[in-house]
Amino acid sequence: MSSWLGTLLLLVGAAFDLVGCIGLVRLPDVYNRLQAGTKCVTLGTCLILLGTAVLVDCPACSVKAILCLLFVLVTSPTAAHALARGAKVSGVPLWEGSVLDQWEGTADAGRDERP
């Protein structure tokens, strides 16, 4: 039972990671690519770690896998935010098909450092 569940989690996780990679290639600009990079890869990696935790016959390894899962869940969106903000502040333009940009023209745009 647990081996079926673990295998299923691994497969679904790998599928989400694959979609994330396809998104990284297909989507137009850095911001859209980060969307695919954070969402699909976070869930995919978390599912793989969860599958590992279920699958391995070793409670200590399961605990470590769950800890890794929590770290990924916290650090992945933070890293994506840092990359997106860095790109925007240094002037990487949005894809030309983008419908609006409410940041452009505000006092915060183009500011290099926080006060």
Place this chain on the structure above:
Amino acid sequence: MKNRITLFTVCLIVWLLLVWPFGRSPAGVPDVVAGVLVAAVTAAIMREISMERADRWLNPVRWFWAAVYLVVLTYYIIRANLDVAYRVLHPAMPIRPGIVRVRTRLKGAGARTLLANSITLTPGTLSVEVTPDGDLFIHWINVTATGIERATERIVGRFEWFISRIAE
């Protein structure tokens, strides 16, 4: 001082989880001693990490809402993934990206961090910037509302209530 005690406790718990199960001979004494030393050094070095009102970590009501929130967040994360997967795999790639401005009532740095990270993990939205006055700029892969009120309702509304009970 409270900050450092909290930090020390968190470090020690993570350490103990990592080294568990302990060595056989004197029932894990070396592991625990090493953990106490490492956690103490970390807490001493990292004193700039300020947690506002660290005693809030001890409140069980906050932990209860955090547990509920984890379930809610998991639901949105799964929805986010199916949504992005659909857009990526669809031959025509139906995206209408843009950056919108939303506003939050949350004041604390921890609460705003939790909100920004939750937004990044959920359907089609990515936090790009948080301003000191509580405005967030969100990259939205499929813009469906441009006004600040509507966008705030769609993006921030589903989390704010929980986060104000967990971290505010």
